[in-house]
Amino acid sequence: MTKKHLFLPVIALFLCCAGQEARERFIRIFFPGGQEVIAELALTDEERQRGLMFREGIQEDQAMLFVFEEEGIHSFWMKNMRFPIDILWLDKEKRVVHIEPDVPPCPRDPCPSYASPRAAHYVLELQSGWAQRHGLHLYDRLEFILPREKN
Numbered sequence: 001m002t003k004k005h006l007f008l009p010v011i012a013l014f015l016c017c018a019g020q021e022a023r024e025r026f027i028r029i030f031f032p033g034g035q036e037v038i039a040e041l042a043l044t045d046e047e048r049q050r051g052l053m054f055r056e057g058i059q060e061d062q063a064m065l066f067v068f069e070e071e072g073i074h075s076f077w078m079k080n081m082r083f084p085i086d087i088l089w090l091d092k093e094k095r096v097v098h099i100e101p102d103v104p105p106c107p108r109d110p111c112p113s114y115a116s117p118r119a120a121h122y123v124l125e126l127q128s129g130w131a132q133r134h135g136l137h138l139y140d141r142l143e144f145i146l147p148r149e150k151n
Contacts, residue, residue: 081106
């Protein structure tokens, strides 16, 4: 068997594993009104700190879901953001406990912080105006399955 023939299975395995990892970095989130978005997951401290910083925008069907180890008061700021967003805080039952609509980018320090008055386990960032356009309300329950919940 030539080196080329040995190398092809390695490439195929790499692509397969990379595809699996990519699939586990994004999930579908379903809303009570029938809408759905594809959310990029922010699972680590580093991913949560970076969030959507430095990106040019977000589409109507895109989101970022911040997953925390414990329910608590999680505050966010808009430093290094280039576009406004809606921020939703969800409790451990995936119910909306706070909506901060149309949060603007922070052009210079000091940047204000945004937090829910109630404890949250997840925070969802969406395109600005999304919650109002789709009639999202407090205590609406969202549906999603995290990769580790699939096992």
